[in-house]
Amino acid sequence: MTSLHAPSRRELLLASGTLFAWAYMPRLARAEGRDPRFLTIVLRGALDGLATVMPVGDPDWVSLRGDNALTLEGKTPALKLNDYFALNPAMPNLARMYGANEAIIVHACATPYRERSHFDGQDLLESGLAKPTPSESGWLNRALAGLAPAGRVDPKGGKVFAVGPVTPLVVRGPAPVLSWSPQRVQPASADTAQRLLDLYKHADLKLAGVLEDSAKLTAIEHSGEMDPKAGGSNPAQVKAYFAEVAGTAAKFLAQPDGPRVGALALDGWDTHVNEGIGKGRLSDLLGSLDVALAAIQTNMGPPWHDTVVALVTEFGRTARINGTDGTDHGTATVALLVGGALKGGRVIADWPGLKEADLYEKRDLKPTTDLRAVLKGVLKDHLRADERVLAQNVFPGSDAVKPTAGLVA
Amino acid sequence: MVARGKEAAALALHRFGFGPSGGEIAAIADDPRGAVLADIDRPLAGNIDGPLPTSSESARAVFDFQAAQQAKQKLTQRMQKPDSVGMMQVSSEAIAAITADLAVGQKPGENQPPLPQQLFLNEAKARIDAATSSNIGFVERLVWFWSNHFCISADKVVAMSGPYEREAIRPFVRRRFFDMLQAVESHPAMLVYLDNVESMGANSVAGINRDKGLNENLARETMELHTLGVHGGYTQQDVTSYANVITGWTWIPPVEPNHGGEFAFAKRLHEPGVKIVLGKFYADTGLQQGREVLADFAKHPATAHHIAQKLAAHFVADEPPPSLVAKLEQTFKDTGGDLKEVGKTLVSADESWTPQRTKLKAPSTWIVAMLRLASPAAIAPNAIGRIVGAQATLGESLWRPLAPNGYPDTEAAWIDGVPHRLNIANEFAARVAATVDPMALLDEGLGPLASSDTRQTVARAETRAQALTLLVMAPEFLRS
Numbered sequence: 001m002t003s004l005h006a007p008s009r010r011e012l013l014l015a016s017g018t019l020f021a022w023a024y025m026p027r028l029a030r031a032e033g034r035d036p037r038f039l040t041i042v043l044r045g046a047l048d049g050l051a052t053v054m055p056v057g058d059p060d061w062v063s064l065r066g067d068n069a070l071t072l073e074g075k076t077p078a079l080k081l082n083d084y085f086a087l088n089p090a091m092p093n094l095a096r097m098y099g100a101n102e103a104i105i106v107h108a109c110a111t112p113y114r115e116r117s118h119f120d121g122q123d124l125l126e127s128g129l130a131k132p133t134p135s136e137s138g139w140l141n142r143a144l145a146g147l148a149p150a151g152r153v154d155p156k157g158g159k160v161f162a163v164g165p166v167t168p169l170v171v172r173g174p175a176p177v178l179s180w181s182p183q184r185v186q187p188a189s190a191d192t193a194q195r196l197l198d199l200y201k202h203a204d205l206k207l208a209g210v211l212e213d214s215a216k217l218t219a220i221e222h223s224g225e226m227d228p229k230a231g232g233s234n235p236a237q238v239k240a241y242f243a244e245v246a247g248t249a250a251k252f253l254a255q256p257d258g259p260r261v262g263a264l265a266l267d268g269w270d271t272h273v274n275e276g277i278g279k280g281r282l283s284d285l286l287g288s289l290d291v292a293l294a295a296i297q298t299n300m301g302p303p304w305h306d307t308v309v310a311l312v313t314e315f316g317r318t319a320r321i322n323g324t325d326g327t328d329h330g331t332a333t334v335a336l337l338v339g340g341a342l343k344g345g346r347v348i349a350d351w352p353g354l355k356e357a358d359l360y361e362k363r364d365l366k367p368t369t370d371l372r373a374v375l376k377g378v379l380k381d382h383l384r385a386d387e388r389v390l391a392q393n394v395f396p397g398s399d400a401v402k403p404t405a406g407l408v409a
Numbered sequence: 410m411v412a413r414g415k416e417a418a419a420l421a422l423h424r425f426g427f428g429p430s431g432g433e434i435a436a437i438a439d440d441p442r443g444a445v446l447a448d449i450d451r452p453l454a455g456n457i458d459g460p461l462p463t464s465s466e467s468a469r470a471v472f473d474f475q476a477a478q479q480a481k482q483k484l485t486q487r488m489q490k491p492d493s494v495g496m497m498q499v500s501s502e503a504i505a506a507i508t509a510d511l512a513v514g515q516k517p518g519e520n521q522p523p524l525p526q527q528l529f530l531n532e533a534k535a536r537i538d539a540a541t542s543s544n545i546g547f548v549e550r551l552v553w554f555w556s557n558h559f560c561i562s563a564d565k566v567v568a569m570s571g572p573y574e575r576e577a578i579r580p581f582v583r584r585r586f587f588d589m590l591q592a593v594e595s596h597p598a599m600l601v602y603l604d605n606v607e608s609m610g611a612n613s614v615a616g617i618n619r620d621k622g623l624n625e626n627l628a629r630e631t632m633e634l635h636t637l638g639v640h641g642g643y644t645q646q647d648v649t650s651y652a653n654v655i656t657g658w659t660w661i662p663p664v665e666p667n668h669g670g671e672f673a674f675a676k677r678l679h680e681p682g683v684k685i686v687l688g689k690f691y692a693d694t695g696l697q698q699g700r701e702v703l704a705d706f707a708k709h710p711a712t713a714h715h716i717a718q719k720l721a722a723h724f725v726a727d728e729p730p731p732s733l734v735a736k737l738e739q740t741f742k743d744t745g746g747d748l749k750e751v752g753k754t755l756v757s758a759d760e761s762w763t764p765q766r767t768k769l770k771a772p773s774t775w776i777v778a779m780l781r782l783a784s785p786a787a788i789a790p791n792a793i794g795r796i797v798g799a800q801a802t803l804g805e806s807l808w809r810p811l812a813p814n815g816y817p818d819t820e821a822a823w824i825d826g827v828p829h830r831l832n833i834a835n836e837f838a839a840r841v842a843a844t845v846d847p848m849a850l851l852d853e854g855l856g857p858l859a860s861s862d863t864r865q866t867v868a869r870a871e872t873r874a875q876a877l878t879l880l881v882m883a884p885e886f887l888r889s
Contacts, residue, residue, distance in 0.1 A: 045812065116629070117639045119814050132639075136821065172821055188835035192875050196831060196882050199866045204884035206820075207827055214828035267811045272626045273604045323622025324607035329629070361645070 036341065036382050037253045037307040038261045039296070040140055041246070042168055043289075044122055045269035047313040049333030050365060051277040052091075052286060053105050053347070057084035060354040068277050068321050076278035081105070085347045088277070090287040093294040097338050098345055104337040104407060106374050107349035110315060110367035116329035118270070121314030126170035128372070128395045137173030139394050143379050144261050145175040146389040171263045176209065190215075235284040242266055242288040247295035253307070254300045261383075266292070269313060272326040293338055305340035308382050308408065312371060319354060319365050330364035335374055341382060343409040348374075370401045377404030416857040417441040417762065423858075423889040424724060424766070425756065426546030428778030434856045437545075445547050445756045449749055454548035455579050457535050464572035464598060465663070465670030467528055471568035472663035472670075474524040477510035525567055532571020533807055534793040540777045551582040551752060553774070554723050556808075557815040559593045559635060561602040563808040568663075569670070570808040573598035586716065586746030587707035594631060594703060595672050597660035603627035603813060610656040610680020623680075628652035630813045636706040638715035647687055653680040654691065655699045713741040719818075720751065725761050726768060727819045733760035766858075766888045769820040772803035774889075775830065779881045782854045783841045799833045831882055838877040847876035858885045 054070055055061050056078060062069045070078040070088065078086035079095040085107065087095050097103040113124045113132060120132035128139025171177050193215060200208035245264055252258045268285055276282050293309070300307055316333030332352075337344070352358050352366035360366040372395045379385040379394065380403045391399045415434055421441040422429040437444035448454055462470065484504060511523070521527055543549045556578045563570040577596040581589035593599055600606050608624035609616040616622055628651040633639050657679030663669040674696040684691050684698070689705065691698050706712060717737035721729035733755075740747075740754040755761055770778065776799055800807050803826055810816050817823070851859055851867050863883045870876035880886060 115639075116645065117633050118812060119633075120639050177825065188831045188878060189875075191871075192835060192878055193828075193831060195866060195870065195875070196879055199862055199879065199883065202862045203860055204888075206824060207884055207887070210824055210827050211831070270812070272624055273607050322624055323609060323611065323616070324604065324624045326604075326624070328625055 035303070035306050036260065037300070037303055037339075038378070038383060039249055039253060039307070039309045040170060040263040041292075041309060041311045042122070042126060042170060042263065042265040043269050043311060043313040044118070044265050044267045045271075045313075046118065046121070046315050046317055046329055047269045047333055048271060048275065048277070048282065048317040048327050049107065049109075049313075050316070050319065051275065051282055051327075052088050052336075053081070053107055053334050054078050054086050054088070055084060055107075055351065055354065056080075056086045058351070058354050064319060064354045065321060068275070068325075070278055076283075081347055084351070085349075088283070088286050090283045091290040093290045093297075094336070094338065097293070097297070101345035102338060102340050102342055103344045104342055105347045105349075106335040106337070106369055106371075106404075107347060108332045108352050108365055108367060109335045109349075109369040109371050109374065110332040111371045113315060114331065116315065116331075118314060118329070123169060125312060125314045125371075126168060130395075130397045135169070138168070138170035138263075139375070140170045140261065140263055141173030141175045141177070143383070143385055143390070143394045145173065146393055147383060147385060168263055168265045176213065235288070238268070238285070239288040239291055242292040243295040246292035247299045250296040250299035254303050271317070272322070272328060273324045275321075275326045296338075307339040308341050308378055309338045310375065310378060311336040311338075312375075316365055318363050319359050320363070331360045332365040332367035335371055337374070337378065337407065341408050343406060348404070369404075370398075372398050372401045373404045374407070376401065377407045379403075381405070381408040414438055414857075416764070418444075419856040419858045420762070420764065420766065421445055422545065423770075423778070424761070424768075426550060427540050427543070427774060428781050428886070429854055429856075430541075430781040431853055433545075434853065442756060442762070445545055446753060448545040448547045449583065449752050449756070451544065451548070454543070455539075455552050455582055457539050457575055457579065459535060461531060461535060461575065462528070462572065464569040464576055464596070465661075465668065467568040467572050468597070468663040468670030469666070471525045471528065473510065477507050478523075481507045481511065529563065529567060529571065530793050530797070532574075533797050536571070536574070536807075537777065537780070537793060537796055541780045547752070547756070548582060550724075550774075551748075552579055554720070555582055555589065557810070557818075558719065559589070559599070560810050560813060560815040561598045561808065562810060563806075565602050566598045569598040569601075574808075581748070583749040583752070584747075585707075586712070586741070586748055587704055589748070590635065590703055590707050591700060593635070594627070594655075594699075595658060597670060597672055600627065600658055600660055600672070603630055605655060606659045608652065608656050609678040610653055612682075613656060613678050613680055615675075615677045616656075616680070623649070623652050623656065625649060625652040628655060631703075632706065634814050636703075636715070637709055637711040641709065641711035641715065643687060650684045651686050651702055654684050654686065654702050656680045657696070658699060707746055710742065713738045713746070717741055717751075720755060723818055724755060724768075725763070726765075727821075730760045733758050736760075766885070767820070768889045769823050769827075770887060770889055771816060771818070771823060772805040772826065772830065773800050773807070775881075775887060776800065776803075776833070778854075778886065779834065779837055782850055782881065783837075783845055783877075789840075795836075799837075802833065803829055827882075827887065830887070831878070834878045834881045835874075838874040838881070842872070842874035842877050845873065845877060847873055847880055850877065851880055854880065855883070855885050859883070860885065 050065070056071050062071065070076060072078055072080055072086055076089050079089055079092065080086050081098060085105070094103055111125050112130045113121050123135065124132045126138045127135035128142070129135055193211065197208060197211050200211055249262050249264055253260065253262060266289065271282050274280060276284070296309060297304055312335050313333055315329065315331055317327035317330040319330065322328050348369070350368040352368050356362050358366060376390045376395060376398070379390060380387055385394065387403060390403065395401070415438045418434045418438040418441040419429060421437065421444070422433055425445050484507065522530065540546065540549050552574070556574045559578065561570060561573055566573070573596055577592040578589065581592055603626045604624045605627040609621055611622040625648055629648045632641065632643050632648060632651065637643060657675045659673055659675050659678060661668050661671050661673050676695060679695060682693050686702050687705070691701055717734045720737055721733045725733060736754050736758050737751055740751050744750045776796060797807055805816055847867055847870070851864065863885060867876045867880050870879055
């Protein structure tokens with residue numbers, strides 16, 4: 001393995017005079033003739049895994065959730081995945097990908113976090129640390145920083161990028177970060193931007209790096225038609241926003257010289273009240289997510305076959321419905337993997353059961369799979385990250401958590 | 410090292426206020442620290458005057474409007490089916506009455522947004538006006554800090570988001586922490602936002618009759634975010650127990666014409682019995698039970714530390730000097746959480762006057778700095794829509810944080826949005842540049858803080874608009 005040190009923005013500027021002269025193309029993977037793409041979608045707010053992928057074959061399922069337990073029958077029948085599990089009917093695209101062996105569902109899965117604070121849970125999910133201690137960097141950024149750089153110099157390929165005006169922790173860190181978010185005002189002229197960049201280069205290199213990255217991305221963003229409507233929070237607007245940000249992310253990743261690794265966060269999964277599993281809030285959100293997945297597949301084009309998208313959330317929700325037709329903060333949940341590079345069409349679960357004694361602290365789905373194992377498996381087999389680096393730098397202290405083998409075809 | 414003179418004056422206005430407006434740097438240069446301290450004592454600081462509705466009035470008005478809107482839709486549907494009996498029932502009086510209901514607050518001949526948006530924009534305008542016109546602006550910055558600390562979201566409580574800040578935050582930023590805490594946790598906007606109005610004790614009368622129960626959302630965030638902090642030493646059992654304590658803290662639904670939208674304690678929903686929170690027994694005194702627990706949360710040493718850390722990080726540096734945090738914490742404990750005294754300690758401490766300006770202003774704070782610099786006179790009366798839009802574009806929609814921990818407060822969170830600020834600055838500058846002198850504004854806005862590079866860049870710009878854009882995007886103006 002090569003050096004773990006990635007140059008900072010400052011070093012890049014001082015060393016080469018241009019910010020984009022360093023490429024982190026995953027060299028080992030490229031040597032095999034592959035050109036892998038990896039997108040992480042953080043679902044903030046704690047996704048109800050049991051409402052997303054239902055254990056319809058578990059004899060205790062219906063008694064656990066009562067009217068909220070979707071089954072293969074009823075008014076809103078769930079979509080059958082195998083003899084034991086079925087998918088929320090709001091997600092036909094995910095079901096189609098599963099049928100085409102392009103999706104894997106990991107159930108009863110959790111990070112090492114065992115408390116129930118969103119914010120600590122999100123920090124730990126994104127930092128990759130074993131405990132909720134403050135971190136300035138995320139596992140995805142450190143994974144990228146640890147990859148062997150490819151021989152060829154590339155304008156953007158080595159960068160991780162983030163969607164949205166607020167950079168998610170998962171991509172913060174030593175590897176330079178690009179960011180993009182939906183544009184809603186008339187941009188400043190290139191001349192004004194250049195003057196400002198000159199000033200930043202003298203006065204504030206952090207600001208210089210950010211501004212320079214943004215200019216390079218604008219070109220890709222305007223390379224095709226984009227739906228400018230976004231913002232707002234009604235279900236149609238959420239759907240448009242999810243599809244726009246996810247579709248744009250795919251567009252960046254699909255470019256021959258675009259970035260290879262990215263992340264975005266889709267919020268709103270904290271369903272304490274009137275969860276709406278078959279119809280309503282969660283159903284709308286899952287439907288929006290499903291459309292976003294379809295937009296990724298469409299916009300990726302042929303590189304879809306080299307793509308893995310990981311959808312992760314900070315923790316699950318209570319196994320039972322609470323007093324207000326919702327669910328409170330819980331523990332294990334699902335992790336979803338989609339993409340043409342997967343050996344898919346499988347639900348991976350060491351199923352803990354749903355009897356009271358089987359539940360974690362008698363209230364939550366018990367975690368039996370460590371999310372880090374899944375992510376390490378993808379990073380190792382898809383991006384060819386080094387296992388030792390994964391255990392030491394990317395997910396520190398995770399030696400005992402072996403990468404899940406065989407996720408990637 | 411501590412900044413002095415004009416440099417300290419400019420630093421104070423950016424760090425403790427919203428940036429200088431015309432002549433302010435010179436006006437406070439003799440004693441910058443004294444000027445900020447005087448702002449804490451100014452009687453009307455942080456006050457919003459003007460006829461704005463209470464939260465309950467606003468909630469009822471929006472409810473009535475939405476009901477009328479629904480009725481109008483139904484009438485329209487009936488009229489589109491001429492064969493149905495419905496057609497017979499549509500009287501011209503009904504149409505006239507509903508049309509009048511929907512036009513509440515609309516001035517004839519003007520094309521205004523519908524009532525809910527209009528109420529929101531009125532509140533937004535009052536808030537922006539208060540910030541742009543304030544002296545120094547320290548107390549106003551405290552209002553923004555506490556409003557974000559105890560945030561709600563307009564996505565859930567659009568009618569009450571502005572009134573909530575005026576009722577539960579503004580009156581208390583210079584009083585005891587407990588006073589604000591009690592106002593916040595019993596405000597209908599918070600009770601709706603964090604679902605407490607849905608919660609009921611499983612053994613309460615309503616819980617038994619309706620077969621419903623607890624929702625622990627507000628209880629958890631009160632402990633984790635509002636008071637003790639996530640490492641404050643409480644357990645899941647404490648959260649559940651405190652959630653039971655505050656069952657019955659609810660509101661009167663806005664459909665009720667006289668008191669709809671007001672706080673109510675409903676014994677019918679309240680979980681009966683003694684409860685144990687953080688190892689202490691609380692007798693079942695109804696509403697009082699919750700107040701007693703809140704009083705103990707406010708007194709808890711973990712709360713003092715949590716608040717001290719957040720305040721220091723907000724005003725001074727993402728990672729503030731521990732000695733400063735310790736001073737704030739000590740004052741908080743010594744004075745029983747007197748927020749005026751805590752504010753004075755913050756301003757008096759030498760650590761708060763370090764010339765290193767590493768904080769990246771949050772988008773809305775930066776927007777107000779830009780408005781103050783260009784002089785409020787340059788701001789069109791109808792600009793509030795654009796200002797609210799700019800806040801949204803930059804990821805800080807007014808009263809709409811994504812989660813109950815509010816908007817982030819660090820450089821790492823905001824820095825990648827800086828290129829978007831360039832576009833906002835560009836649009837703003839295009840509107841006001843004709844009436845301003847950029848070099849004069851450079852002196853007014855930054856004074857001795859401006860580097861020679863920044864001076865040169867602004868001076869060499871090819872248009873006034875470009876000069877103003879570059880000025881408000883200069884590192885010295887983005888940072889505090």
